[in-house]
Amino acid sequence: MVFARIGCAFAALLVASGMAFAQEAKPTDPQIAHIAYTAGQIDIEAAQQALQKSKNKDVIAFAKNMEQDHKAVNDQALALVKKLNVTPEDNDISRSLSKQAAAKRAELAKLSGAAFDKAYIDNEVAYHKAVNSALSKTLIPSASNAELKSLLMTGLKIFEGHEQHAEHVAAEFK
Amino acid sequence: MRRDRIGPTLGALLVALVPGAAGAAEVVAIRIEKLAFTPAEVSAHVGDAVEWRNDDFVTHTATARDGSWDVTIPPHESRRVVVKAEGKFEYFCKFHPNMVGRISVQR
Secondary structure, eight states: OGGGHHHHHHHHHHHHHHHHHHHSOOOOHHHHHHHHHHHHHHHHHHHHHHHHHOOOHHHHHHHHHHHHHHHHHHHHHHHHHHHHTOOOOOOHHHHHHHHHHHHHHHHHHTOOHHHHHHHHHHHHHHHHHHHHHHIIIIIHHHOOSHHHHHHHHHHHHHHHHHHHHHHHHHHTTO | OGGGSSSHHHHHHHHHHSTTOGGGOOEEEEEEOSSOEESSEEEEETTOEEEEEEOSSSOEEEEETTSSOEEEEOTTOEEEEEOOSOEEEEEEOSSOTTOEEEEEEEO
8 A cells, every 4th residue: 555655665675674683683772762752753753744734633643642641751761862871863764764755655645635634543453553563573573772772662662552542543434 | 250259148238228329339359560460350330439659759541441430540649430330440550561460340
């Protein structure tokens, strides 16, 4: 499905990266922090776009919660890196994510009404699936600091909730 | 589950002595931590309050599947509902539907 593209690209990218990392080095904690923060920021911006464009109450409620939850997780992440004196490090995965997200935002900007709502929510399902897969397969196992690992694990549970929530909303548009 | 209740015998006694008196009921405490209701299953009597304390940093809800109640619980806050009818009530968090719990309410 076209709307699942970003998510699939993300998954493929991280699987590929995971393999690359397995052969060379695992992502470092500063890279993991950067990837996790970037992934959250992307979903906040997607939510803000939805809040500007959508008139569907379930889509709006979902987007408001995405904006709130991902900000809360990212605030925790910022507080943690400050505490640990870690500087998040930009990397190829973060850069690819941002680039793909910009393309998706441009694509969604051309849509309106139910077409936008469906495209947004379908992408949210795919995006959370991809992020959750990357967290459980690559980012969490690679994290070496126990507090970072713990925050990523809590994040995973929150985002698994988002994935289910998105699926419930998406069912409206089938 | 009976063992999850705080002082079930005393509660039953109070309910028996003062039928329907709101102030005499117990508070059944449920903690929310790391995206889970703990304990996931509790017992209560009609007139008891069920109180959720949210120890997470994101907002949760306790939403009855049958629509009996829908409580929003901000981070590090508590909210309660008084259970008014007998039965088994399943509830979940609207924002994170992977979080589920159950309350068995007896007279």
